[in-house]
Amino acid sequence: MSAAQTQAQPAPRPRGSLRPGAVVVAALLAVLALVLNNDFYLRIMFMCGVYYLCAAGMNVLAGYAGQKSLGQAGLFAAGAYAVALLTTRWEWHPALALAAAPVVAAGVGLLIALPSLRVKGPSLALVTLAFGIVAEKLVTEWTDVFGGAQGIYGIAPLAIAQTPFSLQQWVWLVIGLSLAVHLALARAFRGRFGRALLSLQFDEIAAACSGIAVYRYKTLAFMVAAALCGLGGALVAQQNQYFNSDFITFHLSVFILLLVLLGGAGTIYGPLAGAVVLTLAEVFLAQWPFAQHFVYGGMLLFALYLMPRGIVGLFDRWRPAPPELPAAPNGAELPVRPVAKGVPLLQLSGICKNFGGVVTAQDVNLVLEPQRIHALIGPNGAGKSTLINILTGVIPPTAGTLTLQGRDMTRAGAHRLAAAGVARTFQNLRLFGAMSVLDNVLVGAHSRLGQGVPEAQARQEVMAVLAFTGLLAHAQARAGSLPYGVQRRVELARALASRPALLLLDEPAAGLNPQETRELGQLVRRIGALGVAVLMVEHDMSLVMNISDHIVVLDRGLVIAEGNPKEIQSNPRVIEAYLGSDAGLEE
Structure with a gap:
């Protein structure tokens, strides 16, 4: 088995229609946000949620479909600038702009995926890296639209009765969105969609001969990753009421990929583990910015070579036993596909x-x-x-x-x-x-x-x-x-x-x-x-x-x-x- 396959070995996907553990955790976090009065800690919780959304999308693309992308910063920017332009230039309602941002990002993701997914492995990473660089240059140089380094001010935030959301309310919103995304992806991963994506990273030819439209599923995975990354960017832009080109760097693309690899690629809880650990690491390293790249590079090597199943892999021994299998029919012959008579098969x-x-x-x-x-x-x-x-x-x-x-x-x-x-x-x-x-x-x-x-x-x-x-x-x-x-x-x-x-x-x-x-x-x-x-x-x-x-x-x-x-x-x-x-x- 290749190193890439070993790294992406999935945990058995959960069964059942509801994940009460996730709901309980979300409720406890919401209570914690209610208790906290310190904006610093609320800000950390908010960014954990944003990074979780980005990582959850990246997990679909890299963890399940096995397609590594280094252009997520550009998709983060697509969502952020979408909500910025819609609210400042076209005066959309902030809620409608926030809803439109992931759609815009998914559209940009589609435009990237159509040519990019014709290649694989390192070539795909290089193509998406080129997109990230082009996106950064575009928003920096096209000042008439994107404001360049000065950015766009006055982005309309969400509000209740004309009162903008407090940081506490933003935390509640991102917790709710993260819970919804988690439940939706958990349901998708344990069924036809999740199996199809996993099959792609192991063997595309066998997947195609099993009836899976390989290119279509890879494109869909890219669009899901783009939409969630764009949603994260839109949340940051609206909460800050400001966004500029400094937010979208190659560092952000690497950071989002690292969230998944360190947390546990191809696992439902990996993005959450990665978001919590790396957000706290980012806060700790903020006082030593020169050391960030060295630390993140070390974490990446550590995740790839010493902890291939990520942080969640450390808890494999406590993984619940697989559910009982449905009983096989007694004495039933396999049904046969009907064929047309009078013509050769x-x-x-x-x-x-x-x-x-x-x-x-x-x-x-x-x-x-x-x-x-x-x-x-x-x-x-x-x-x-x-x-x-x-x-x-x-x-x-x-x-x-x-x-x-x-x-x-x-x-x-x-x-x-x-x-x-x-x-x-x-x-x-x-x-x-x-x-x-x-x-x-x-x-x-x-x-x-x-x-x-x-x-x-x-x-x-x-x-x-x-x-x-x-x-x-x-x-x-x-x-x-x-x-x-x-x-x-x-x-x-x-x-x-x-x-x-x-x-x-x-x-x-x-x-x-x-x-x-x-x-x-x-x-x-x-x-x-x-x-x-x-x-x-x-x-x-x-x-x-x-x-x-x-x-x-x-x-x-x-x-x-x-x-x-x-x-x-x-x-x-x-x-x-x-x-x-x-x-x-x-x-």
Whole structure:
């Protein structure tokens, strides 16, 4: 597992519809604000809340979706200047301006995300860093609009009966907003949205082949982070009634990222822990500003290398036990996706694929029928993996058409093909290793949840899939900690959870011992008996000949033979092109 994945390992997400602990803490903080009469302490509480909002948004982007951004200062400014300009130039009501600020910031975030999210990792951080620098220069130099270093004065604050909010009331407001954000995100993280985001940081290809629109979810995460950061900026601007370019520096972007990394990326309480600790550290270090960068840099290194789960990771031993799993249906067969009759399930016509001057598929014509076990075989370099990737939308063909149940899906992409009933496993395992087996398989049901299936029903169906594949005992286990053969079954279960019409297995027996291979063959037969069409790419000829109804032979990107196992075994062209002898084609 990579360092980035280790750092972002999520705590088991909480269940239930209400978080009474969060409500109690918020109530106690509100009482504390009532008791405190010192503006200094109230100011610290206010900034803790603002930083929590920024960190909660950053946690969505970096902690769950795994996208590191160094441009949050620019989004903080977007919210602040939005509320400043709306109240001073256009004389909006302060409450409406505050409500509009996160919308404006989310729009700016969208404009940044559209080009930025085409890149990953360090490249993404550099692109967002460039945005932060441009934003800082823009507000500094465009004095007619943003006031430059002088800033904008007279920003209208929230008021009651024409009386501006006191600092105590601002603290209450930020506590209420923080509680609302916490409850909303906790609910989102424990369901379809949270699983989708987590899957992105572990394996985008596997996520897409599970029905997740990768680019759309990454963009949404960026917009949520931008909106909450913009809300934080708007609160600061209105409370101060003043804002200038000094507020938005590279230091602020690093500080917001550090809030998440130090608190615990990918955990619901990490942003809160980071906000409290770093706000207090900022107050303490205010008398030694020259030391701030050194201290924050040390904290960042400490969080990355010595405390990868952040402050909240120190309390893992007191984490509550996972909730009880729903019972698996007794004796119920897995439901099968209905398919249109009278048309081929999937048809390839004239498929070609070139990688520069290398041709990996040449005029491939293929028809896959429902309720049959197909096999795709051929020597190494025959183009089998290329064809599987085309079938599942991972790569587009150079020419030709792909039709699924009469619909042209040539350019549909992986997530749309998955939603339409095409599921797959991979030659090299692509599990979400830090997630539980249950959550891995629930990711496979993502597209069905998007089609109106309730979460509770999806969990019942997933439990049936786990029972069918013999994985019930491993439901709560971390997928990456299981033996290799069991991990292979988890990947298969994830594909079955989408209720596929066509299941593609890319070398499913690779790395399995003979006993596991026999069990796999029995499991594939049971899947075929349900009515699911199977296309299997496999080098184990014994497995292929024993369970296949129809075999396609590929050589150098060309289909050289099709037929049942006996026809393929006796085909001279197959024997010559594939192995050079018939020894390896015997059952």
